[in-house]
């Protein structure tokens with residue numbers, strides 16, 4: 001079979017690749033799944049975890065699909081007995097010092113190592129080693145928790161911090177089995193250049209980097225929560241976020257117990273979030289929320305009332321002013337915090353119901 | 366964003382956020398991007414990593430300057446001088462795009478004449494940016510094909526904010542950096558749905574979709590659609606409403622905003638609110654303004670309702686209800702419908718999708734976008750949401766504007782002359798005060814200060830002051846100080862910072878115990894009414910010595926040990 005200059009065979013099928021494409025990206029594009037642990041499309045590939053090894057004719061050893069560039073005429077095999085054996089061995093080694101009980105460890109994000117070990121039926125009886133990686137249990141930062149026992153030293157978090165957020169607050173330290181994720185002088189993240197974007201949590205394949213709050217509040221693990229895709233309510237970037245909802249909490253009203261980012265490559269934020277978008281959701285269920293309409297009594301105090309009463313007082317109040325001074329004595333202030341539909345209704349209320357163009361949103365910038 | 370509507374015909378980012386990573390030259394002006402728009406900053410970091418040249422023009426040394434090729438540390442409020450001098454160089458060295466100017470623009474000669482006087486040497490005197498750096502930046506900008514400009518409140522929050530936008534538009538038009546991927550003029554919106562609120566007509570001069578209220582044809586269209594007669598006179602903008610509160614404006618209906626925390630010169634406004642006759646507030650939380658309210662409606666927040674937001678890059682995206690609102694709180698749209706119907710209107714909207722459909726019926730540029738269509742794009746990789754203009758159901762949406770010619774027809778050059786800021790330092794008030802936001806809080810912080818984590822990272826109001834200015838006033842790092850302007854004073858902690866220029870101080874506006882907007886000047890931009898948050902004259906005096914054991918880091922955060 002004659003192949004064109006930009007073609008190779010993937011599991012026997014002829015496919016075209018683009019300049020500089022790796023086997024992994026090509027395979028993903030073709031819908032062929034290759035398992036990975038240290039790879040992330042936002043990061044430079046490093047080939048550290050060896051999970052993605054595939055067979056390429058002409059190479060004696062298996063090659064990492066995440067770093068190997070596609071070249072013309074390559075014959076790539078992504079699944080066969082040899083590859084499966086390799087993956088089982090690798091996973092069995094990873095598992096020797098990794099907790100095996102999903103219920104005990106999967107409190108934060110899903111653990112992809114456990115998933116793979118299950119999927120490849122990796123032997124779990126190759127002896128147990130106690131993990132000897134050091135953590136920073138006393139880190140008093142409010143959001144990010146590092147559970148060293150779950151770390152597989154893939155360095156995704158460290159690379160994300162250096163390459164995407166570019167603050168290099170964390171680093172790999174020590175060698176061999178004691179390799180861990182550390183900060184300079186083991187300082188709390190609060191005292192480093194960390195900007196609390198939480199990208200380390202997002203990229204971590206095992207949940208070793210995880211969010212503190214849901215754990216300290218004893219919320220359900222992520223896999224038992226419902227995800228609702230919506231738009232962040234802070235700045236004008238419009239990042240897409242997934243509200244993780246516990247439907248039966250909060251007397252059945254539902255409770256947002258954490259926020260995660262959609263996978264990279266799917267939305268405007270490419271899997272990234274900032275500190276506000278990822279962590280600042282406490283206000284949603286805050287006890288200070290207003291739960292009843294309030295009206296001002298004769299003594300100038302605000303008092304709870306019914307919707308009926310509040311609406312009537314408000315309508316009468318505005319209509320009286322309009323009658324006395326004309327509609328242009330009314331001002332309607334709309335908000336960029338509200339939806340497009342609500343802004344539409346507010347200006348329609350001013351214009352069509354009260355006949356004034358005195359309507360503006362706060363912060364028209 | 367009237368400035369851009371006037372020059373280009375549409376007030377929004379001309380490019381997409383996803384195009385930033387492919388740009389070869391980025392000019393970031395008046396935008397503290399890594400704190401105000403962290404995810405856009407990530408895209409810029411990605412571009413720089415790829416080899417793009419980043420130039421930051423800002424009075425403060427911000428995080429982005431650490432990866433910038435050049436930092437133009439101009440004096441606050443001198444942007445027009447800087448930009449006109451760049452235009453001067455581009456014209457003088459004939460780096461202009463003759464074909465684009467001839468075919469797609471008008472009024473170039475006026476600008477050419479005006480900027481002839483703005484030499485880089487003189488600009489150096491006024492802005493403090495070296496002439497050769499201005500020349501270098503102008504050349505690099507003009508001669509790089511994929512060159513994008515990014516700006517935010519730093520540019521528009523001046524009494525001459527619209528002038529700044531015009532000066533930027535001129536640079537874009539004379540170099541033809543428009544209507545191409547990664548190359549254009551991009552205002553980054555400060556708040557989640559500012560774009561959408563503008564698009565939806567929450568404006569005293571525009572119906573939805575920027576159709577003017579004083580245009581008889583537009584008015585006739587809406588009178589027909591809504592079945593009522595409409596006022597032909599443009600309304601008051603927010604700045605005008607606030608200034609005439611109590612005498613002209615006698616009642617307010619305020620939805621989702623704490624005007625007392627977010628509007629300038631609040632002491633004046635506070636007095637004025639005592640004199641109005643009726644105030645209705647619709648809010649998720651009590652806030653500063655609530656004290657003056659006659660009626661307060663408890664409102665749902667974004668996680669409790671459906672609808673759409675429109676982001677800076679014109680992308681219409683869904684807001685989805687995930688949980689029930691607390692108690693009897695209702696979504697803002699539900700409250701508005703009930704309110705209108707009690708006033709005798711006959712609004713019948715089963716849900717936000719129907720409201721949306723009514724809106725787009727009269728706005729061609731959104732006509733192809735619907736809740737259902739956004740739903741369908743949701744799981745197409747890289748395609749979630751749809752960018753306007755999108756005139757028909759088969760139109761894919763628009764990644765970058767002006768591809769088939771400037772939307773206005775011809776791009777309009779607008780000659781602008783430098784006007785000093787309304788209030789400059791003098792013997793009584795020797796410093797220039799600018800205000801802004803930080804990464805860890807958001808506007809009036811009613812949400813973020815209820816977040817314990819964010820408050821550990823940044824719990825207290827502060828100013829940044831240059832050590833030289835501080836020492837002149839015997840102020841030590843960490844001291845408590847009084848910041849005073851002609852309008853009022855607040856007490857905060859002083860941080861030594863070399864991020865601000867000497868002669869300038871900077872203060873975040875999130876803290877209600879030290880409201881920066883007690884200090885700021887409420888003179889509005891003549892066109893948009895946006896107030897001058899970025900420049901006013903101030904003085905600082907020491908109150909008490911700071912705690913010795915308090916270690917303070919200037920700028921981003923401080924730590925107590």
Ligand code: SF4
Pocket residue numbers: 150151152153154155156157158181200203204205206207208209
């Ligand atoms: S914490 Fe997670 S992302 Fe970081 S090195 Fe360990 S396993 Fe990898």
Ligand code: SF4
Pocket residue numbers: 232233234235236237238239269273274275276277278402403404405
């Ligand atoms: S996550 Fe951060 S950058 Fe994204 S929209 Fe929210 S506030 Fe803006």
Ligand code: FES
Pocket residue numbers: 035036037038039046047048049050051052053064065066067
């Ligand atoms: S994914 Fe390729 S080596 Fe880790």
